[in-house]
Amino acid sequence: MFKDEIKISVTAGRGGDGVIHWRHQKYEDKGGPDGGDGGVGGNIYIVAIKSLRALNKLKGGRDYKAEEGTQGGAQNKRGRNGKDLTIEVPVGSYIKNLKTHEEYECISENEPILIAAGGRGGFGNSHYKSGANTTPKKAGYGHDGQAYQIYIELRIIADVGIIGLPNAGKSTLLNEITNAHSKIGAYPFTTLEPSLGVAQDIVFADIPGIIEGASTGKGLGHKFLRHISRTKTLLHLVSLESDDLLGDYKTIRKELKQYKYDLEQKQEIVVLTKQDLVDEAVADNAKKLFDKHNTEPVFVISSTDKVSIKKLFDFILTKIQ
Ligand SMILES: Nc1nc2c(ncn2[C@@H]2O[C@H](COP(=O)(O)OP(=O)(O)OP(=O)(O)O)[C@@H](O)[C@H]2O)c(=O)[nH]1
Ligand SMILES: [Mg+2]
Structure with a gap:
């Protein structure tokens, strides 16, 4: 489970x-x-760690507690401070304090963010000594540490998000251009969680298939769209096998629009996939159709044609670097 x-x-x-x-x-x-x-x-910190890919190490509903300070001692000895607790999350995590509504973005690695401060220690009686009262018979109780409910959401940081209907060839493309080994299958919803791949320092995220109504929970729902909230560029894949290419394209655009974060404002490159499965004329006409609607060049690729994929990748390089 991711x-x-x-x-x-x-x-x-x-x-x-x-x-x-x-x-x-x-x-x-x-x-x-x-x-x-x-x-x-002890204080509670949250820190982003690059090697973590998901929030699986954390336990929902659990109360994460830092250590208490100990009581003071004789001879003006201060009690020991409680040990801090550091909670590790993947880079890209978004944190919200549900009580104070403070929000934090864990973008940089190894920069702990203080989310709950430990309570002050109470004063010992020597603290209350004054000219008027040289024998104070009182001491203070320790203060409670801050206690909050915290919501954590992972928003993967990738340069390029690969989106499209199920079966469009997203994982196939990810595996072709990066070091990833995403599962490929001739059926919808093969990919059930986002997977990442890297090529020449560019991080690609393969987003599980989106279908009409995803924004209202159909299919896998739209929750994975949060993972492209931080990408610069979207590769929008449309399979040439379809009888209604523009319809397929618009279905995804509609879902992007209905999701928060202005996803539909992002730079988008349309990629028509599975060229080898259709006649050349069909592919040409499809490209013309999309060229009319798009300012960015439209790419036609096939997993059997490495040159077509290389051309796409070279273009992405110009967009990202
Ligand atoms: N002939 C041909 N088949 C392809 C091509 N690209 C992908 N496929 C096939 O199409 C099917 C779906 O490919 P995937 O890469 O799993 O598609 P996906 O978009 O990741 O699908 P989901 O994870 O279900 O959303 C698989 O059977 C692939 O082998 C292509 O260029 N040519
Ligand atoms: Mg897939």
């Missing part, structure tokens, strides 16, 4: 209590106050 959305609780450590204590000295019945302050509770 987990790309999760809700967890976080509770930063409570501060340690301050203590009431009196100095013990020879020939002195009761020394002055020397109760130390409690230690600070």
